[in-house]
Amino acid sequence: MQKTSISVRNVSKILALKTNENISVLNHIHLNVLDQEFVTLVGPSGCGKSTLLSLMAGLSTADSGEIRIHGQEGRQGQPVLGYISQIDTLLPWRTVRGNVEIGLELRGVSHQEKKSVSGRLIDQVGLSGFENSYPFELSGGMKKRAAVIRTLAYDPDIIFMDEPFVGLDVQTRDELEEDILKIWQDHRKTIVLVTHDLTEAITLSDRVVLLTARPATIKSEYDISLPRPRSVAETRFSERFIHLHRQIWQDLSTEVTRAGKGADQ
Amino acid sequence: MKTDDQGIRAHNKTLMVIMIVFALILWEVLAGLKIINPFYSSRPSVIFLDFYQFLISGDLSKHLMITLKEALAGLFLGTAAGIIVGAVLGRIRWVADIFGPIITALYGIPKLALAPIFILWFGLGAESKIFISGLLVFYLVFFSTFEGIRSVNSDMVSAIKLMGATRFQIYRSVILPSCVPWILTGIRGGIGASLLGAIVGEYMGASAGLGWMVQYATTTYQVERVMSCLLVLLFMGLVFNKGLSFCEGRLLKWRPDNR
Numbered sequence: 229m230q231k232t233s234i235s236v237r238n239v240s241k242i243l244a245l246k247t248n249e250n251i252s253v254l255n256h257i258h259l260n261v262l263d264q265e266f267v268t269l270v271g272p273s274g275c276g277k278s279t280l281l282s283l284m285a286g287l288s289t290a291d292s293g294e295i296r297i298h299g300q301e302g303r304q305g306q307p308v309l310g311y312i313s314q315i316d317t318l319l320p321w322r323t324v325r326g327n328v329e330i331g332l333e334l335r336g337v338s339h340q341e342k343k344s345v346s347g348r349l350i351d352q353v354g355l356s357g358f359e360n361s362y363p364f365e366l367s368g369g370m371k372k373r374a375a376v377i378r379t380l381a382y383d384p385d386i387i388f389m390d391e392p393f394v395g396l397d398v399q400t401r402d403e404l405e406e407d408i409l410k411i412w413q414d415h416r417k418t419i420v421l422v423t424h425d426l427t428e429a430i431t432l433s434d435r436v437v438l439l440t441a442r443p444a445t446i447k448s449e450y451d452i453s454l455p456r457p458r459s460v461a462e463t464r465f466s467e468r469f470i471h472l473h474r475q476i477w478q479d480l481s482t483e484v485t486r487a488g489k490g491a492d493q
Numbered sequence: 494m495k496t497d498d499q500g501i502r503a504h505n506k507t508l509m510v511i512m513i514v515f516a517l518i519l520w521e522v523l524a525g526l527k528i529i530n531p532f533y534s535s536r537p538s539v540i541f542l543d544f545y546q547f548l549i550s551g552d553l554s555k556h557l558m559i560t561l562k563e564a565l566a567g568l569f570l571g572t573a574a575g576i577i578v579g580a581v582l583g584r585i586r587w588v589a590d591i592f593g594p595i596i597t598a599l600y601g602i603p604k605l606a607l608a609p610i611f612i613l614w615f616g617l618g619a620e621s622k623i624f625i626s627g628l629l630v631f632y633l634v635f636f637s638t639f640e641g642i643r644s645v646n647s648d649m650v651s652a653i654k655l656m657g658a659t660r661f662q663i664y665r666s667v668i669l670p671s672c673v674p675w676i677l678t679g680i681r682g683g684i685g686a687s688l689l690g691a692i693v694g695e696y697m698g699a700s701a702g703l704g705w706m707v708q709y710a711t712t713t714y715q716v717e718r719v720m721s722c723l724l725v726l727l728f729m730g731l732v733f734n735k736g737l738s739f740c741e742g743r744l745l746k747w748r749p750d751n752r
Contacts, residue, residue: 285655308657317652321670321747330666331656362747382656 232299233386233418234261234284239293240443241279253279255443256293261420266412268421268429270480271439271447272487277422278390280444284420285311285388297386310379310387310417314394316371318363324350324374325359331382349377352414353407369400373407380411386418393428405431406460413457426480430454430472431463438479441487450476535716543717544724552706557725559702560691563619564729567626568687572680574627575634583642584668596635604628605693612698622699626690633686634679641675642668674748677741684733688726 236259242250253276261267269277282288284295286309294301297309318327328346337345350359353373363371372393379387393401405428412419412432423429429436436450450472454463463469517537523529524536531539547553578596582589608625615621645668653667695704703722710718 287651287655309655311652311655313648315648317646317649319649319667319670321673330653334653334656334658334662334666364747364749 230265231263232260233263233265233297234259234420235296235299236260236280236284237294237296239280239283239290239295241276241283241288242291243279252443254283254290255445257444257446259437259446261418264416264418265435266419266421266433268423268433268436269439270423270426270429270436270476271444272441272480272484273424275439275442275483275487276444277439280439281388281390281420281422285309287311308382308384310382310384311390312375312379312387312392313390314392316363316375318371318374318378320363323360323362324355324366327363327374328378328381331378335382345381346377349381352410353377367400368396369404372396372400372404376404376407376411380415380417384417386420389419389421391423392421394424401425401428402460408432409456409458409460426473426476427464430469430476431458431460436472436476438476438483441483447483448479531716532714533716535720539717540720540724543715544721547718547721553721553725556701556703556706556722557729559619560688560695560704561729563622563691563694563702564626564687566619566623567690568630568680568683570623571627571630571687572634572676572683575631575679575683576638576676578631579635579638580642580669580672583639584664600632604632604690608693608697612694617698617700622691622694622702625694626687629686629690630680630683633682634676637675637679637682638672641672644675645671673744677737677744681734681737684737685730688730688733692726 236257239254239257240252241254242252244250257280259267259280269280271277279288283290284297286295286297319330322330325346328349329342332342332345346359350356353376355370355373355377358366358370363374366374376392393404396404408419409432411417419432421429421432430452433452435452438447438449439445440447452472454466454468520529520534521537524531524534544553578592582593582596604625607628608621611621611624615624649667649671650663653663658666691702692704692707695702696708699705703725707719707722710716710722
């Protein structure tokens with residue numbers, strides 16, 4: 229039995245709108261994420277996937293229920309977390325290397341060690357030759373790679389990803405997914421991903437969690453159990469992938485319809 | 494493409510020089526023909542001669558050094574104060590709420606109107622000029638630093654915070670670097686302001702300096718000397734700006750428009 233990394237128990241969240249309206253976003257959510265597990269949250273747009281992710285990352289607080297990370301509640305003794313979103317937060321005045329090293333720099337790691345860690349990671353995602361480039365000189369995909377290894381560099385226990393590859397072209401996404409598969413294989417991090425893209429969800433995860441329309445509860449979970457190490461291309465045409473894709477897609481579309489009806493009222 | 498572009502720019506530079514030379518010749522000829530009165534506007538040949546004498550007599554460097562010292566001291570102190578006050582007000586809400594309106598209200602006073610009172614307070618020496626020039630620079634740098642701090646990308650701040658950065662580390666690694674372009678813009682304006690402050694201060698009351706020289710030469714109808722002083726001021730402004738451009742080039746390598 230693997231250790232639990234994140235446990236979400238009975239968590240609810242209500243958001244106050246500017247119009248003084250309150251909307252219930254999350255409704256008694258229960259979720260356990262195991263150590264080194266790759267879990268993906270999917271659900272209709274605006275269902276609260278990102279809200280749940282930010283609660284787990286400690287970026288906001290739940291209205292009720294509790295979230296424990298490695299058995300600890302709140303911020304005390306919290307392990308180091310990584311967070312990658314669709315927003316580009318590379319520091320534009322730092323080179324690729326400077327950006328990758330920032331997490332280590334904040335920890336006061338020696339120059340030598342910083343250099344060896346950043347060099348290794350830059351190599352691993354094929355950014356060699358761009359160590360001294362500034363973010364504005366990179367393509368969208370390269371920036372994203374730099375952001376991913378910036379997070380890996382300071383070796384967080386858990387990495388949260390909030391639709392990290394939105395806005396990139398399909399080919400670049402495939403490449404980045406390949407990178408993520410390799411990274412998970414090499415580093416074995418606990419990863420929680422939020423995405424709209426079922427293909428991405430199935431390709432990368434050990435488990436996909438489907439949330440209902442707002443207020444979100446967990447509708448169903450899917451054990452992916454595709455063999456690892458995986459490759460994007462091979463995985464995508466396997467029987468199991470196609471079967472899972474159809475099943476999740478059907479379950480999701482009933483929720484999407486429900487969400488649409490809710491919005492009409 | 495690149496070489497073409499450079500070719501066009503070199504060509505334009507040549508045109509500019511030709512235009513300036515032409516304007517000077519026109520001035521010389523018109524003044525020689527008394528179409529424009531050289532008593533009021535002098536003429537290039539006389540000005541260059543006066544400039545030469547001004548230079549070899551040692552007067553130029555004497556007055557230049559005085560004004561330069563005042564302007565540089567004003568620029569330095571005004572910039573330092575502007576950055577510090579801007580950074581504090583930009584980050585600490587209650588300080589901004591209390592002091593922001595006061596600083597903005599005082600900004601409404603035309604600062605050069607304060608020059609005579611500063612001379613009364615700080616005397617005829619360099620201090621009063623440094624103060625005027627520093628005050629002018631302060632406002633420019635303060636406002637741009639404040640704006641810069643206010644417009645820091647909050648996503649970058651939270652990304653660094655998530656990595657476990659302390660408040661001080663966030664300040665050093667995100668907030669200050671992202672303000673550098675803003676601060677440099679403030680200093681760019683501050684260069685002109687620092688010279689203006691020093692010169693106007695000297696008009697109001699001084700016994701040396703380029704401003705004093707301009708004032709003195711005007712009252713004694715030595716227009717060529719006034720023009721010589723303006724020439725020196727022109728070069729001073731150019732050198733200051735070139736120096737700043739050099740700093741910008743080094744500090745803002747990371748900006749796409751800086752290549």
